[in-house]
Amino acid sequence: MIGWSNHTGKAVAFDRENVDTDQLIPARFMSTPRADGYGKFLLHDVRFDSDGSPYGDIALNNHLDASILVSGKNFGSGSSREAAVYALIDFGIRVVVAPSFGDIFASNAVNNSLLPARVSATDAAFLLSVSSDGAEGISVDLDHMTISTKDRVMNFDLDPVWRKKLLNGWDDIDLTLNHQDEVAAYREQLLDNQKWRFPVATG
Amino acid sequence: MMAATNLLDKLWDIHEIHRRQDGASLLWVDRHLVHEGSHHAFAKLADKGLVVAEPNLTFGVADHYAPTRGTPQSPAIARMIRTLEENTSKHGIECFGLDDPRQGIVHVIGPEQGLTLPGLLINCGDSHTSTHGAFGALAFGIGATEVAHVLSTQTIWQRKPKAMRLSVTGKFGLGVGAKDLALHWISKLGADGARGHAIEYVGEAVRALSMEGRMTLCNLSIEGGARFGLIAPDNKTFEYLKGRTYAPTDSHWEQALEYWATLSTDPDAQFEREVAIDASDVTPIVTWGTSPDEALPVSGRVPDPDELGAYESKGLQATLDYMGLTPGRPLDQIEVDQVFIGSCTNARIEDLREAAAVLSGRKARVPGMVAPGSMMIKAQAEAEGLDRVFIEAGLDWVNAGCSMCVAMNGDMVAPGKRCASTTNRNFQGRQGPGARTHLMSPAMVAAAAVTGRLTDVRPLLMGRNAA
Structure with a gap:
């Protein structure tokens, strides 16, 4: 992962609550290798009719260059499928702004450099309204935890652990390797004192 | 005197290998369950040239794409199952494939095989991993990047969730049970009502549930936003597990029982949130x-x-x-x-x-x-x-x-x-x-x-x- 601290781009609204991961990427696309690109699957059944024609009244379809998605509360609820994040990333989204996020989705997002920026319901309503048909020049600043439009600056919330990961582009596996000795000692101690934790098949 | 702790505190403490200053904990993972959807994680491992740290603590099963009649319905579906079998075999992981009599849904077979035990930390790349919390295990769903991390290190970074206690007093009426209770509380609190929390389910009505009912209740925790559901183990839990294929035996069973008996919330322990429900208010929903x-x-x-x-x-x-x-x-x-x-x-x-x-x-x-x-x-x-x-x-x-x-x-x-x-x-x-x-x-x-x-x-x- 590559760290980042600022992003400016076009925001677009998807004004719904509880946008679950089954909507973000319907399950039937998930056997596709990532290398094929997941952007076309993003919100597939919401964006396209059964013949595959895009709906004109979905703002996202008219702003394929958007990099900031604004939505309602509990965005990314539901399954743990990281493919929901891949669909957003491969579409070109770098930041999702919403009043709240599903816990697993938010964690998956950060692991892929996607910022889940939590804002107040009032700020979400403001951003939804200005970006209802796309809004250019929206800036997101991870250092100062702000989102700026041309006439307003507002704060967003993010777990400090996640902020640090996004800023530094940290990969957890590399971080964990620094703790190898502690992990080995922990395992040793389990084997000595709590052997029952290790499964052995019987019968 | 030691401070009173809740079940979540106890499970967290025993699995914590390291805590960073920013509050992130590095936790030991006792069981890791993988399925066809884990292909992204295995691909990450291959990219980085990493091996599976603890193949003996990792188990695979074909469930999401498993055909329910005859053979897989398309070549893409068949490929998903084959990829799982290839990945598990390559890394020396036991896999319950399509022809295995132990095959089934990952959150059903874990307990059924005795892989799920009280006091364990269980991860799986599936949000309904909360199911295993019915045994007093710290069980939560993770994404593909985290699956790759667990595969390669047998640990996971996680910030401790807040503790919520959901107390269910009274008795269920005829024809009413765990599913009705779950949909009832979720409809009252909302689909994000327990977001950021681990829910411990307590009370007479929860105790009265069978292990199957408890699994249904913990399974649905995530539909109310909670990544974790927990129920303290009791004799019903131990009876369910005794003699299961991978459950401990002999002196290990005795040792485990002794530890499991400590897995409950202390009387004075605190929770960040308390919710109370009367089981007699729950109707078919x-x-x-x-x-x-x-x-x-x-x-x-x-x-x-x-x-x-x-x-x-x-x-x-x-x-x-x-x-x-x-x-x-x-x-x-x-x-x-x-x-x-x-x-x-x-x-x-x-x-x-x-x-x-x-x-x-x-x-x-x-x-x-x-x-x-x-x-x-x-x-x-x-x-x-x-x-x-x-x-x-x-x-x-x-x-x-x-x-x-x-x-x-x-x-x-x-x-x-x-x-x-x-x-x-x-x-x-x-x-x-x-x-x-x-x-x-x-x-x-x-x-x-x-x-x-x-x-x-x-x-x-x-x-x-x-x-």
Whole structure:
């Protein structure tokens, strides 16, 4: 992962609550290798009719260059499928702004450099309204935890652990390797004192 | 004197290898369960040239794409299953593949095989991993990047969630159980009501639940936003586990029992949040919308957008359009096209008995499918004659897998069709593009099959021995 601290781009609204991961990427696309690109699957059944024609009244379809998605509360609820994040990333989204996020989705997002920026319901309503048909020049600043439009600056919330990961582009596996000795000692101690934790098949 | 701690504190403390200053904990993972969907994680491992740290603590199973009849429905589906088998075999991981008699849904077979035990930390790349919390295990769903991390290090970074206690006093009425309780609290608190929390379920009504019922309750924690559900283990838990294939034996069993007895919340322990429910307030409940919190007692009516504010009414109207429902319609007049009994929420032996108790000697008015949670449950159900009840009622009795809950194996509800389902998500398109899902208990699905519409099961249980 590559760290980042600022992003400016076009925001677009998807004004719904509880946008679950089954909507973000319907399950039937998930056997596709990532290398094929997941952007076309993003919100597939919401964006396209059964013949595959895009709906004109979905703002996202008219702003394929958007990099900031604004939505309602509990965005990314539901399954743990990281493919929901891949669909957003491969579409070109770098930041999702919403009043709240599903816990697993938010964690998956950060692991892929996607910022889940939590804002107040009032700020979400403001951003939804200005970006209802796309809004250019929206800036997101991870250092100062702000989102700026041309006439307003507002704060967003993010777990400090996640902020640090996004800023530094940290990969957890590399971080964990620094703790190898502690992990080995922990395992040793389990084997000595709590052997029952290790499964052995019987019968 | 030691400070009073809750069950979450105890489980967290024993698994914590390291805590960073910023609050992130590095936790030891006792069991890691993988399935076909883990292919992204194995690909990451291959990219980085990493090996699986603890293949003996890792188990694979084919479930999400498993065919419920015959062979896989497409080459892409067959490839997903083959990839799992190749990845597990390459890394020396035991895999319960399609031909294995132990195959089934990952959250069903974990407990069934004795892989799930109190006091363990269990991860799986699936949000319903909360199921295993029914045994007093710290169990939570993770994404592909985290799966790759667990595979390569047998640890996971996690910030400790807040602790919430959900107390259920009193007794359930006839025909009411764990599924009704779960949909009841989610409808009261919202689909994000417990976000950021681990829920410990306590109280007389929770104690009275069987292990199957407890698993249903913990399974649905995530539908209320909680990544973790927990129930302190008791004799019922230990009885369930004793003698299971991978459960500890002899002196290890004794040692484990001694530790498991400590796994409960201290009397004075604190919780960040407390919620209380009276079991006698819970009645047979069904979802009417496209989010699990959009649920009402079956005696209720479809909500009316005119009675809401502008923003809510817009969302509600879209939901009703998708569901093909008109405001004010009594829920028990909604006709269904088909039924589905299955999934990690409700496909265990007790769920099948509960449905069979309603269906016995009756005919289903609509088609439907019963997919047991595992091939071992399938065999047990057949030994008990439950398969005959389903088949004689006119339902299909098929093999184990996630099937029509997630529609990945090709088992789908057709566009615009309405399904009464024992599953966990009524999301748009979950059971197939355009599918309309109503969630409810196995007994309620059986009742819907018998009448062809959403139905209060209780009158159908009169004079019968409900399971």
